[in-house]
Amino acid sequence: MWGEGSSLNIAVSLSVPQGFRQPKGLSLLLVNSRINRNKQTRIFMEMQGNESPTTSYQSTINIPHVLTVAGSDSGAGAGIQADLKACAARGVYCSTVITAVTAQNTVGVQGVNVVPEDFVAEQMKSVLSDMHVDVVKTGMLPSIGIVKILHQHLREYPVRALVVDPVMVSTSGDVLAGPSVLAGFREELLPMADIITPNLKEASALLDGVKIKTVSDMRSAAKLLHDMGARNVLVKGGDLPDSLDAVDIFFDGEHLYELRSSRIKTHNTHGTGCTLASCIAAELAKGASMLEAVKVAKCFVETALDYSKEIFIGNGPQGPFDHLMKLKSNAHNSGRQVRFNPSDLFLYAVTDSGMNRRWGHSISDAVKAAVQGGATIVQLREKDIETRDFVEAAKSCLQICRANGVPLLINDRIDVALACDADGVHIGQSDMPARTARALLGPEKIIGVSCKTPEQAEQAWIAGADYIGCGGVYPTNTKANNLTVGLDGLKTVCLASKLPVVAIGGIKVSNARPVMEIGVPNLKGVAVVSAIFDSECVLTETRKLHAVLMEATAAVK
Numbered sequence: 001m002w003g004e005g006s007s008l009n010i011a012v013s014l015s016v017p018q019g020f021r022q023p024k025g026l027s028l029l030l031v032n033s034r035i036n037r038n039k040q041t042r043i044f045m046e047m048q049g050n051e052s053p054t055t056s057y058q059s060t061i062n063i064p065h066v067l068t069v070a071g072s073d074s075g076a077g078a079g080i081q082a083d084l085k086a087c088a089a090r091g092v093y094c095s096t097v098i099t100a101v102t103a104q105n106t107v108g109v110q111g112v113n114v115v116p117e118d119f120v121a122e123q124m125k126s127v128l129s130d131m132h133v134d135v136v137k138t139g140m141l142p143s144i145g146i147v148k149i150l151h152q153h154l155r156e157y158p159v160r161a162l163v164v165d166p167v168m169v170s171t172s173g174d175v176l177a178g179p180s181v182l183a184g185f186r187e188e189l190l191p192m193a194d195i196i197t198p199n200l201k202e203a204s205a206l207l208d209g210v211k212i213k214t215v216s217d218m219r220s221a222a223k224l225l226h227d228m229g230a231r232n233v234l235v236k237g238g239d240l241p242d243s244l245d246a247v248d249i250f251f252d253g254e255h256l257y258e259l260r261s262s263r264i265k266t267h268n269t270h271g272t273g274c275t276l277a278s279c280i281a282a283e284l285a286k287g288a289s290m291l292e293a294v295k296v297a298k299c300f301v302e303t304a305l306d307y308s309k310e311i312f313i314g315n316g317p318q319g320p321f322d323h324l325m326k327l328k329s330n331a332h333n334s335g336r337q338v339r340f341n342p343s344d345l346f347l348y349a350v351t352d353s354g355m356n357r358r359w360g361h362s363i364s365d366a367v368k369a370a371v372q373g374g375a376t377i378v379q380l381r382e383k384d385i386e387t388r389d390f391v392e393a394a395k396s397c398l399q400i401c402r403a404n405g406v407p408l409l410i411n412d413r414i415d416v417a418l419a420c421d422a423d424g425v426h427i428g429q430s431d432m433p434a435r436t437a438r439a440l441l442g443p444e445k446i447i448g449v450s451c452k453t454p455e456q457a458e459q460a461w462i463a464g465a466d467y468i469g470c471g472g473v474y475p476t477n478t479k480a481n482n483l484t485v486g487l488d489g490l491k492t493v494c495l496a497s498k499l500p501v502v503a504i505g506g507i508k509v510s511n512a513r514p515v516m517e518i519g520v521p522n523l524k525g526v527a528v529v530s531a532i533f534d535s536e537c538v539l540t541e542t543r544k545l546h547a548v549l550m551e552a553t554a555a556v557k
């Protein structure tokens with residue numbers, strides 16, 4: 001356990017030659033001195049270069065860490081690959097000791113190449129002697145020798161918990177650990193385990209071939225396996241015949257729990273066992289109790305299976321599923337995200353639910369008309385709409401925009417942008433910080449920030465935004481209590497901004513020209529709400545504005 005109050009502060013100062021920016025010596029120093037072995041250590045480093053101001057690097061966050069000792073699956077649905085994805089999805093670091101390399105796909109296991117025991121030991125030592133591991137999870141352990149090596153290393157480098165997935169037979173029926181390791185599993189591995197997670201066939205093999213066909217058999221098996229030394233037992237019922245639910249039995253030595261979830265109708269269940277065990281390990285590493293960890297893990301598997309129902313990878317009977325629940329959004333048929341180009345800011349259409357209501361336009365009809373009229377980017381700014389309707393409207397607008405190569409952004413609502421996989425967001429000074437939005441949305445999404453001053457423009461750049469919106473250029477009714485910065489304020493911000501700028505606020509056909517004519521290269525266009533959406537024919541108004549902007553830019557050039 002690591003507690004409060006006992007942290008050790010170490011300050012190291014290094015003088016580095018001119019031009020040296022990356023503190024490469026830093027990691028070397030840490031490895032050599034091993035001062036980061038203890039989780040209580042707080043390291044504060046100061047780099048002093050001749051040329052640059054002092055840079056500080058602070059490393060104080062303890063990251064939960066699972067080490068998986070398992071086999072590689074070339075098809076990447078199970079084994080080490082599933083473990084890495086499960087831990088990544090659950091926000092836990094995962095290191096890997098590879099015990100065997102399998103040639104495997106969705107049809108079955110075509111070959112197994114066992115890693116020499118010495119080299120398994122070497123991998124284990126490399127990880128455990130250097131890194132702080134919270135929980136070890138085991139998968140395919142193809143020899144008794146490897147079980148013994150694991151035992152020795154855990155004695156030398158104790159961890160908080162050992163999760164044992166006693167992999168013997170893949171669901172395709174292929175043998176991954178033969179009868180020779182059964183004795184080793186029973187005598188050495190089970191007594192070490194904080195939890196074992198056999199499927200029906202594995203539980204049966206460990207219990208000398210006893211038949212397990214019903215939930216009641218699973219209950220008895222869990223108790224018998226507990227008697228053999230495992231502190232907790234989870235008998236998995238993924239392969240339970242004729243079961244409408246996915247039923248697992250958990251036994252902690254005192255209470256039996258029947259954990260049920262809906263059985264997802266899918267062929268994509270390859271690697272559910274490895275994933276479940278890794279997820280249990282990940283939750284334990286974060287500090288959960290055993291029962292909590294098992295429940296979260298089961299819920300995670302169910303959710304990922306449900307998300308992955310329509311995924312098609314490989315031609316065999318049992319496909320992989322998507323741990324990170326992202327693959328569908330990049331599928332070829334959903335249309336590709338539009339890459340941001342500053343020239344997209346040329347005619348920026350911002351919707352308003354009130355105006356659409358007034359003119360009897362649906363959001364998607366209004367957006368379609370704006371795009372047809374020449375809008376080069378669209379932002380949905382819907383302040384008084386139910387979230388469910390917002391997501392639905394955003395999805396249909398996204399289809400229209402993608403078909404026309406026009407990016408679609410969402411105002412303020414990062415959750416809505418994520419839910420419909422929009423191209424990005426536009427945020428204000430009092431919304432979520434741009435840096436946080438970037439972390440949530442990822443590197444490819446477009447982030448715009450409203451800025452009124454050069455300082456705000458600088459902050460937006462530092463936070464990783466793609467463009468800024470500057471205004472109000474003219475007085476506007478769309479936004480209450482909005483400060484008008486005027487053309488002068490706009491020019492000042494444009495000159496200071498490292499990011500492209502779109503002007504906003506009260507801009508319409510009659511006054512757009514002077515905005516474009518301020519002639520600062522990074523002013524890329526104008527954003528409008530009323531000028532196009534507060535009208536009966538959005539298409540006509542957008543065309544008019546487009547023509548004015550074209551004339552103005554031609555005149556400036």
Ligand SMILES: Nc1ncnc2c1ncn2[C@@H]1O[C@H](COP(=O)(O)OP(=O)(O)OP(=O)(O)O)[C@@H](O)[C@H]1O
Nearest residue numbers: 171199236237238239246263264270271272273274
């Ligand atoms: N179709 C399904 N719907 C919901 N949950 C499922 C489904 N299939 C399996 N599970 C759950 O997934 C977890 C893993 O169970 P399973 O019995 O499939 O393990 P396994 O045979 O070791 O998996 P694998 O060998 O494919 O890695 C269990 O919690 C089980 O209830």
Ligand SMILES: Cc1ncc(CO)c(N)n1
Nearest residue numbers: 071072073078079140170
């Ligand atoms: C490498 C490997 N480990 C575990 C399993 C069990 O699913 C598998 N199929 N392959």
Ligand SMILES: [Mg+2]
Nearest residue numbers: 171238239272
């Ligand atoms: Mg299975």
